[in-house]
Amino acid sequence: MIYDVLDDIIENKRDLTYEESYECMNDLISGDYQDSVISAFLIALRMKKENIDEITGLTQSMKDHATHIDYSPQDYLVESCGTGGDTLKTFNVSTVSSIVASAAGAKISKHGNRSVSSSYGGADALEDLGVNIELTPNQVINSLEKCNFAFIFAPMYHKATKNVMAIRKELKTRTIFNLIGPISCPTQVTARLTGLYNPDLIENIAQVSINLGVKRGMIVHGFDEHGNPAMDEISNIGKTKVGFIDYGKIDVKYIDPEDFGLEYSSREDIKAPSTPEGHLEVIGNILDNVTTTRTDKARMDLCLMNSAAILYVADKVSSLKEGVDLSKEVIEKSLAKKQLENIIKYSNE
Structure with a gap:
Protein backbone atom coordinates (compact mmCIF):
# COMPACT_ATOMS: atom_id res chain seq x y z
CA MET A 1 0.00 0.00 0.00
CA ILE A 2 2.81 2.46 0.78
CA TYR A 3 4.10 2.29 -2.81
CA ASP A 4 0.54 2.90 -4.05
CA VAL A 5 0.03 6.12 -2.11
CA LEU A 6 3.47 7.65 -1.53
CA ASP A 7 3.73 9.71 -4.73
CA ASP A 8 0.19 11.00 -4.31
CA ILE A 9 0.93 12.15 -0.76
CA ILE A 10 4.10 13.94 -1.85
CA GLU A 11 2.83 15.51 -5.08
CA ASN A 12 -0.83 16.17 -4.25
CA LYS A 13 -0.89 16.12 -0.43
CA ARG A 14 -3.69 13.58 -0.68
CA ASP A 15 -5.23 12.42 2.56
CA LEU A 16 -5.43 8.68 3.11
CA THR A 17 -8.60 6.86 4.10
CA TYR A 18 -8.85 4.89 7.33
CA GLU A 19 -8.48 1.64 5.39
CA GLU A 20 -5.42 2.85 3.47
CA SER A 21 -3.81 4.05 6.69
CA TYR A 22 -4.46 0.73 8.41
CA GLU A 23 -2.80 -1.12 5.53
CA CYS A 24 0.14 1.29 5.53
CA MET A 25 0.86 0.48 9.16
CA ASN A 26 0.68 -3.20 8.25
CA ASP A 27 3.32 -2.43 5.62
CA LEU A 28 5.48 -0.46 8.05
CA ILE A 29 5.74 -3.35 10.47
CA SER A 30 5.96 -6.12 7.87
CA GLY A 31 9.71 -5.77 7.46
CA ASP A 32 9.28 -5.85 3.67
CA TYR A 33 10.17 -2.21 3.02
CA GLN A 34 13.56 -0.54 2.94
CA ASP A 35 14.34 2.02 5.61
CA SER A 36 14.48 4.76 2.98
CA VAL A 37 10.89 4.05 1.89
CA ILE A 38 9.60 4.03 5.45
CA SER A 39 11.43 7.29 6.18
CA ALA A 40 9.99 8.91 3.06
CA PHE A 41 6.47 7.85 4.02
CA LEU A 42 6.77 9.18 7.58
CA ILE A 43 8.21 12.51 6.46
CA ALA A 44 5.64 12.86 3.66
CA LEU A 45 2.81 12.38 6.15
CA ARG A 46 4.27 14.98 8.50
CA MET A 47 4.73 17.54 5.72
CA LYS A 48 1.15 17.00 4.57
CA LYS A 49 -0.13 16.99 8.18
CA GLU A 50 -1.82 13.82 9.36
CA ASN A 51 -5.62 13.80 9.54
CA ILE A 52 -8.08 11.98 11.81
CA ASP A 53 -8.60 8.94 9.56
CA GLU A 54 -4.85 8.49 9.12
CA ILE A 55 -4.06 8.70 12.82
CA THR A 56 -6.97 6.38 13.67
CA GLY A 57 -6.11 3.79 11.04
CA LEU A 58 -2.40 3.72 11.83
CA THR A 59 -3.06 3.51 15.58
CA GLN A 60 -5.69 0.78 15.31
CA SER A 61 -3.36 -1.34 13.21
CA MET A 62 -0.56 -0.82 15.73
CA LYS A 63 -2.90 -1.85 18.58
CA ASP A 64 -4.06 -4.91 16.63
CA HIS A 65 -0.46 -6.06 16.20
CA ALA A 66 0.36 -5.52 19.88
CA THR A 67 0.41 -8.25 22.53
CA HIS A 68 -3.14 -8.15 23.85
CA ILE A 69 -4.12 -7.62 27.48
CA ASP A 70 -7.57 -9.09 28.06
CA TYR A 71 -8.90 -6.87 30.82
CA SER A 72 -12.16 -4.90 30.89
CA PRO A 73 -13.00 -3.64 34.38
CA GLN A 74 -16.38 -2.24 35.33
CA ASP A 75 -14.75 1.10 36.18
CA TYR A 76 -13.21 3.35 33.57
CA TYR A 157 3.93 -5.10 23.74
CA HIS A 158 4.70 -3.52 20.38
CA LYS A 159 7.49 -5.84 19.24
CA ALA A 160 6.22 -5.76 15.68
CA THR A 161 7.13 -2.07 15.39
CA LYS A 162 10.71 -2.54 16.57
CA ASN A 163 12.23 -1.91 13.14
CA VAL A 164 10.17 1.25 12.67
CA MET A 165 11.24 2.58 16.07
CA ALA A 166 14.88 2.28 15.04
CA ILE A 167 14.20 4.38 11.93
CA ARG A 168 12.31 6.92 14.02
CA LYS A 169 15.35 7.39 16.24
CA GLU A 170 17.62 7.86 13.23
CA LEU A 171 15.35 10.53 11.75
CA LYS A 172 15.67 12.68 14.91
CA THR A 173 12.48 14.56 14.09
CA ARG A 174 8.83 14.24 14.97
CA THR A 175 6.79 11.67 13.08
CA ILE A 176 3.30 10.23 13.36
CA PHE A 177 4.65 7.92 16.06
CA ASN A 178 4.95 10.87 18.45
CA LEU A 179 1.16 11.00 18.31
CA ILE A 180 0.15 7.36 18.03
CA GLY A 181 2.60 5.99 20.59
CA PRO A 182 0.82 7.59 23.56
CA ILE A 183 -2.64 6.45 22.35
CA SER A 184 -1.79 2.86 21.36
CA CYS A 185 -2.06 1.23 24.80
CA PRO A 186 -2.83 -2.50 24.41
Missing part, protein backbone atom coordinates in the same frame (compact mmCIF):
# COMPACT_ATOMS: atom_id res chain seq x y z
CA LEU A 77 -9.71 2.24 32.64
CA VAL A 78 -7.59 5.38 32.34
CA GLU A 79 -4.43 6.04 30.39
CA SER A 80 -2.46 9.12 31.48
CA CYS A 81 0.55 10.20 29.45
CA GLY A 82 2.01 12.90 27.22
CA THR A 83 3.57 12.99 23.79
CA GLY A 84 6.74 14.76 24.91
CA GLY A 85 8.28 17.23 22.54
CA ASP A 86 7.08 20.25 24.51
CA THR A 87 9.23 23.32 25.14
CA LEU A 88 9.03 23.58 28.94
CA LYS A 89 10.49 20.47 30.53
CA THR A 90 8.96 19.69 33.92
CA PHE A 91 9.45 17.00 36.54
CA ASN A 92 7.64 13.66 36.05
CA VAL A 93 4.16 15.11 36.50
CA SER A 94 2.11 12.34 34.88
CA THR A 95 3.98 9.70 36.89
CA VAL A 96 3.41 11.13 40.35
CA SER A 97 -0.12 12.34 39.53
CA SER A 98 -0.99 8.81 38.35
CA ILE A 99 0.26 7.38 41.65
CA VAL A 100 -1.90 9.88 43.58
CA ALA A 101 -5.00 9.36 41.41
CA SER A 102 -4.75 5.57 41.61
CA ALA A 103 -4.53 5.87 45.40
CA ALA A 104 -7.80 7.82 45.21
CA GLY A 105 -9.55 5.08 43.23
CA ALA A 106 -8.80 5.66 39.55
CA LYS A 107 -7.74 2.55 37.66
CA ILE A 108 -4.72 3.45 35.53
CA SER A 109 -2.86 1.51 32.84
CA LYS A 110 0.15 3.71 32.22
CA HIS A 111 1.67 2.89 28.86
CA GLY A 112 5.10 4.21 27.98
CA ASN A 113 8.75 3.81 27.18
CA ARG A 114 12.07 4.92 28.53
CA SER A 115 12.97 8.56 28.08
CA VAL A 116 12.94 9.84 24.49
CA SER A 117 12.24 13.59 24.50
CA SER A 118 12.88 14.25 28.20
CA SER A 119 16.07 13.70 30.16
CA TYR A 120 14.36 11.36 32.60
CA GLY A 121 11.03 9.78 31.74
CA GLY A 122 8.27 8.15 33.73
CA ALA A 123 9.51 4.61 33.05
CA ASP A 124 12.97 5.62 34.25
CA ALA A 125 11.55 7.07 37.46
CA LEU A 126 9.28 4.13 38.23
CA GLU A 127 12.10 1.66 37.65
CA ASP A 128 14.45 3.59 39.92
CA LEU A 129 11.73 3.67 42.58
CA GLY A 130 11.66 -0.13 42.52
CA VAL A 131 8.69 -0.73 40.24
CA ASN A 132 8.96 -3.62 37.80
CA ILE A 133 8.09 -1.98 34.48
CA GLU A 134 8.42 -5.12 32.33
CA LEU A 135 5.13 -6.77 33.28
CA THR A 136 3.53 -9.68 31.43
CA PRO A 137 -0.19 -9.38 30.55
CA ASN A 138 -1.12 -11.48 33.59
CA GLN A 139 1.04 -9.32 35.84
CA VAL A 140 -0.58 -6.18 34.42
CA ILE A 141 -4.03 -7.54 35.23
CA ASN A 142 -2.95 -8.64 38.70
CA SER A 143 -1.49 -5.22 39.50
CA LEU A 144 -4.55 -3.38 38.20
CA GLU A 145 -6.84 -5.58 40.26
CA LYS A 146 -4.82 -5.26 43.46
CA CYS A 147 -3.69 -1.64 43.43
CA ASN A 148 -5.41 0.16 40.50
CA PHE A 149 -2.13 0.77 38.67
CA ALA A 150 0.11 -1.02 36.17
CA PHE A 151 2.89 0.21 33.94
CA ILE A 152 2.85 -1.25 30.43
CA PHE A 153 6.30 -1.12 28.86
CA ALA A 154 5.71 -0.32 25.20
CA PRO A 155 8.67 -2.25 23.66
CA MET A 156 7.39 -5.48 25.24
CA THR A 187 -5.44 -2.44 27.20
CA GLN A 188 -9.06 -1.47 26.55
CA VAL A 189 -8.70 2.16 27.60
CA THR A 190 -12.05 3.87 28.13
CA ALA A 191 -10.86 7.16 29.69
CA ARG A 192 -7.87 9.28 28.87
CA LEU A 193 -5.77 12.24 30.03
CA THR A 194 -3.33 12.93 27.21
CA GLY A 195 -1.00 15.88 26.88
CA LEU A 196 0.06 17.04 23.42
CA TYR A 197 3.07 19.03 22.25
CA ASN A 198 0.90 21.12 19.91
CA PRO A 199 -2.42 22.72 20.98
CA ASP A 200 -3.64 22.72 17.36
CA LEU A 201 -3.86 18.92 17.46
CA ILE A 202 -6.29 18.71 20.38
CA GLU A 203 -9.52 18.44 18.41
CA ASN A 204 -8.11 15.77 16.08
CA ILE A 205 -6.67 13.61 18.86
CA ALA A 206 -9.90 13.94 20.82
CA GLN A 207 -11.81 12.55 17.83
CA VAL A 208 -9.21 9.82 17.29
CA SER A 209 -9.61 8.85 20.96
CA ILE A 210 -13.35 8.53 20.48
CA ASN A 211 -12.79 6.43 17.37
CA LEU A 212 -10.58 4.11 19.46
CA GLY A 213 -13.19 3.59 22.17
CA VAL A 214 -12.56 6.33 24.73
CA LYS A 215 -15.76 7.43 26.51
CA ARG A 216 -14.46 10.18 28.79
CA GLY A 217 -11.29 12.17 28.43
CA MET A 218 -9.28 15.37 28.50
CA ILE A 219 -6.81 16.06 25.69
CA VAL A 220 -4.66 18.94 26.88
CA HIS A 221 -1.89 21.41 26.17
CA GLY A 222 -0.60 23.87 28.75
CA PHE A 223 0.53 27.42 27.98
CA ASP A 224 3.13 29.52 29.78
CA GLU A 225 2.68 32.86 31.55
CA HIS A 226 2.98 34.70 28.21
CA GLY A 227 0.34 32.61 26.45
CA ASN A 228 2.88 30.61 24.46
CA PRO A 229 2.57 26.82 23.91
CA ALA A 230 4.70 25.17 26.57
CA MET A 231 3.63 21.89 28.19
CA ASP A 232 2.22 18.49 27.27
CA GLU A 233 0.21 18.54 30.51
CA ILE A 234 -2.15 20.81 32.41
CA SER A 235 -0.36 24.05 33.28
CA ASN A 236 -0.24 25.92 36.57
CA ILE A 237 1.70 28.84 35.10
CA GLY A 238 -0.80 29.74 32.36
CA LYS A 239 -4.00 28.60 30.73
CA THR A 240 -4.60 25.09 29.40
CA LYS A 241 -6.49 24.23 26.24
CA VAL A 242 -8.63 21.14 26.80
CA GLY A 243 -10.67 18.93 24.53
CA PHE A 244 -13.22 17.40 26.92
CA ILE A 245 -14.55 14.05 25.68
CA ASP A 246 -17.93 12.86 26.91
CA TYR A 247 -19.45 9.88 25.10
CA GLY A 248 -18.85 11.02 21.54
CA LYS A 249 -19.04 14.75 22.19
CA ILE A 250 -16.02 17.07 22.17
CA ASP A 251 -16.12 20.38 24.03
CA VAL A 252 -13.03 22.58 23.70
CA LYS A 253 -12.40 25.01 26.55
CA TYR A 254 -9.59 26.92 28.22
CA ILE A 255 -9.07 26.34 31.91
CA ASP A 256 -6.66 27.81 34.46
CA PRO A 257 -5.46 27.08 38.02
CA GLU A 258 -8.46 28.93 39.47
CA ASP A 259 -10.76 26.27 37.99
CA PHE A 260 -9.00 23.87 40.37
CA GLY A 261 -9.20 26.26 43.33
CA LEU A 262 -5.46 26.95 43.08
CA GLU A 263 -3.17 29.88 42.28
CA TYR A 264 -0.78 30.52 39.41
CA SER A 265 2.85 29.47 39.91
CA SER A 266 6.21 30.43 38.41
CA ARG A 267 7.88 28.48 35.61
CA GLU A 268 11.14 28.37 37.55
CA ASP A 269 9.46 26.32 40.27
CA ILE A 270 8.23 23.50 38.02
CA LYS A 271 11.20 23.01 35.72
CA ALA A 272 12.72 19.56 35.48
CA PRO A 273 15.57 18.83 37.89
CA SER A 274 18.94 18.26 36.23
CA THR A 275 19.55 14.78 37.68
CA PRO A 276 17.60 11.55 38.16
CA GLU A 277 18.09 11.96 41.90
CA GLY A 278 16.43 15.36 41.67
CA HIS A 279 13.39 13.89 39.92
CA LEU A 280 13.04 11.18 42.55
CA GLU A 281 13.34 13.76 45.31
CA VAL A 282 10.45 15.75 43.82
CA ILE A 283 8.25 12.64 43.66
CA GLY A 284 9.19 11.74 47.23
CA ASN A 285 8.46 15.25 48.51
CA ILE A 286 5.02 15.30 46.90
CA LEU A 287 4.09 11.89 48.32
CA ASP A 288 5.42 13.04 51.72
CA ASN A 289 3.23 16.19 51.52
CA VAL A 290 6.20 18.57 51.63
CA THR A 291 5.04 22.14 50.91
CA THR A 292 7.68 24.10 52.81
CA THR A 293 8.94 26.34 50.02
CA ARG A 294 7.33 28.16 47.10
CA THR A 295 8.87 25.57 44.77
CA ASP A 296 7.46 22.70 46.83
CA LYS A 297 3.99 24.24 46.65
CA ALA A 298 4.17 24.87 42.90
CA ARG A 299 5.19 21.28 42.24
CA MET A 300 2.47 20.01 44.55
CA ASP A 301 -0.16 22.13 42.79
CA LEU A 302 0.90 20.89 39.36
CA CYS A 303 0.58 17.30 40.59
CA LEU A 304 -2.81 18.01 42.18
CA MET A 305 -4.18 19.57 38.99
CA ASN A 306 -3.19 16.63 36.83
CA SER A 307 -4.31 14.06 39.41
CA ALA A 308 -7.64 15.88 39.65
CA ALA A 309 -8.06 15.62 35.88
CA ILE A 310 -7.44 11.85 36.00
CA LEU A 311 -10.03 11.47 38.73
CA TYR A 312 -12.46 13.60 36.74
CA VAL A 313 -12.18 11.56 33.53
CA ALA A 314 -12.41 8.37 35.64
CA ASP A 315 -15.71 9.72 36.99
CA LYS A 316 -14.47 9.52 40.58
CA VAL A 317 -15.27 13.21 41.17
CA SER A 318 -17.80 15.60 39.66
CA SER A 319 -15.50 18.61 39.29
CA LEU A 320 -11.83 19.49 39.00
CA LYS A 321 -11.92 21.25 42.38
CA GLU A 322 -13.32 18.10 43.96
CA GLY A 323 -10.51 16.17 42.31
CA VAL A 324 -7.93 18.46 43.94
CA ASP A 325 -9.57 17.98 47.35
CA LEU A 326 -9.56 14.19 47.00
CA SER A 327 -5.96 14.18 45.79
CA LYS A 328 -4.92 16.36 48.75
CA GLU A 329 -6.68 13.97 51.11
CA VAL A 330 -4.87 10.84 49.93
CA ILE A 331 -1.53 12.68 50.13
CA GLU A 332 -2.19 14.12 53.60
CA LYS A 333 -3.29 10.73 54.92
CA SER A 334 -0.13 9.11 53.45
CA LEU A 335 -2.33 6.92 51.22
CA ALA A 336 -0.44 8.07 48.12
CA LYS A 337 2.89 7.13 49.71
CA LYS A 338 1.43 3.74 50.66
CA GLN A 339 0.16 3.40 47.10
CA LEU A 340 3.70 3.60 45.73
CA GLU A 341 4.66 0.78 48.10
CA ASN A 342 1.73 -1.27 46.78
CA ILE A 343 2.65 -0.57 43.16
CA ILE A 344 6.20 -1.78 43.84
CA LYS A 345 4.92 -4.85 45.66
CA TYR A 346 2.33 -6.00 43.13
CA SER A 347 4.48 -5.22 40.08
CA ASN A 348 7.04 -7.67 41.44
CA GLU A 349 4.62 -10.55 42.10
